[in-house]
Amino acid sequence: MFSFNFDRYMQDASFNATYRCYSVSMLPDERQNLEKGGKIIMPPSALYTLTRLNTTYPMLFKLTNTEKNRHTHCGVLEFVAEEGKVYLPYWMMRNLLLDEGCMLQVKNVSLPVATFSKFQPQSVDFLDISNPKAVLENGLRNFACLTSGDVIAINYNNKIYELCVLETKPGDAVSIIECDMNVDFEAPIGYEEPKRQAKQFPDNQSDNETEDDVSMLDELLSHTMVPFSGQGNRLDGKTPKPNQVDELKNSCQREYRRGIPDYNYQLGTIKFCRKFRNQTTSSSGQTVKASKP
Numbered sequence: 178m179f180s181f182n183f184d185r186y187m188q189d190a191s192f193n194a195t196y197r198c199y200s201v202s203m204l205p206d207e208r209q210n211l212e213k214g215g216k217i218i219m220p221p222s223a224l225y226t227l228t229r230l231n232t233t234y235p236m237l238f239k240l241t242n243t244e245k246n247r248h249t250h251c252g253v254l255e256f257v258a259e260e261g262k263v264y265l266p267y268w269m270m271r272n273l274l275l276d277e278g279c280m281l282q283v284k285n286v287s288l289p290v291a292t293f294s295k296f297q298p299q300s301v302d303f304l305d306i307s308n309p310k311a312v313l314e315n316g317l318r319n320f321a322c323l324t325s326g327d328v329i330a331i332n333y334n335n336k337i338y339e340l341c342v343l344e345t346k347p348g349d350a351v352s353i354i355e356c357d358m359n360v361d362f363e364a365p366i367g368y369e370e371p372k373r374q375a376k377q378f379p380d381n382q383s384d385n386e387t388e389d390d391v392s393m394l395d396e397l398l399s400h401t402m403v404p405f406s407g408q409g410n411r412l413d414g415k416t417p418k419p420n421q422v423d424e425l426k427n428s429c430q431r432e433y434r435r436g437i438p439d440y441n442y443q444l445g446t447i448k449f450c451r452k453f454r455n456q457t458t459s460s461s462g463q464t465v466k467a468s469k470p
Contacts, residue, residue: 191285192227192238196220196263198281204264211266213332214319216254218264219283224256232285235354237322240265241282245274250288250350252321268330268339288322291351297363299328299339304368306333310360313340317353325349 201211201218211218217238227236241248249272251265258264263281265273275281296313298304306312316331323329325345331338343363345351439448 192223192230192232193282193284194223194226195280195282196261197278198263198265198270198275199277200267200270201264202267203277204258211254211264212268212330213316214254214266215269215323215329216252216319216321217266217269218258219253219256220258220260220262221256222260223283227285230285233287235321235352237286237288237352239284239286239350240269240273241284242273242275242279243282244279247273248324249273249327250286250322250324252354266330268328272327286350288350288352289347290356291323291345291347291353291358292356293344293346293359293361294323294342294351294353295344295361295363296340297343298365299341301365301368302336303338303340303365306338309362312338313360321354322350322352 196219201208204211204218217240236253237250238253239248239250249269251269263283265275265281270276273281303309312333313331316333320329323342323345325342326349327342328339329342331340442448
């Protein structure tokens with residue numbers, strides 16, 4: 178006799194349906210928070226079918242625009258849409274090149290857990306955020322999965338920041354629910370590295386400039402401070418012996434040269450104080466200037 182294992186069939190079967198898609202702004206009860214994430218609204222019949230198929234949780238879906246050959250992945254937020262319709266965030270419809278009322282194929286899938294993802298901000302305004310990783314982590318809480326090539330939207334301080342998903346590991350589409358994922362950023366589009374202009378200094382300095390440097394060095398070194406120049410006292414109140422005072426002064430009163438700050442210092446400059454050797458007279462009677470030490 179022919180036997181049919183219905184339970185085995187329901188486990189192997191997958192959910193695959195086609196709906197007319199609309200943006201979440203077309204919902205009868207419009208809710209702005211639905212735009213902040215990567216989840217869709219499906220009809221109640223989809224939940225009934227998924228339950229009968231024993232679909233594993235979390236429920237993840239592959240959305241495909243068959244006419245434009247575009248696809249992405251998402252999660253589901255609620256099953257309250259009208260029959261035959263699904264509601265998507267606007268950024269997701271734009272990635273799929275969909276208009277209001279276009280047909281969309283929805284199929285349940287199982288995705289690997291994410292370990293790494295790389296993003297590229299679509300505007301240099303993203304650099305104004307003090308802690309971009311924290312902002313991204315908070316924004317991805319409303320997402321269920323990521324797909325390489327998608328441009329997702331993050332809402333922060335009443336401003337929308339778009340980021341392109343350049344890379345995901347271990348696959349081109351990954352689940353980010355309850356995972357430990359490393360995040361990296363690429364330079365934003367339109368960003369240019371600041372150009373540093375090096376100051377050009379003359380190769381040779383005149384003798385007057387050199388003499389000024391030497392005189393400045395002598396002036397700095399001429400100011401000395403003699404530490405412990407006062408008279409010492411003993412803790413027991415007795416007068417110290419003269420020879421002990423002389424030994425203490427001889428050991429402590431060493432010349433300590435202390436520099437004076439240059440109040441005319443200019444940022445970005447370095448002053449080198451150089452001394453030249455004295456001029457010598459050669460055997461032929463010509464004056465020869467010694468080279469730098």
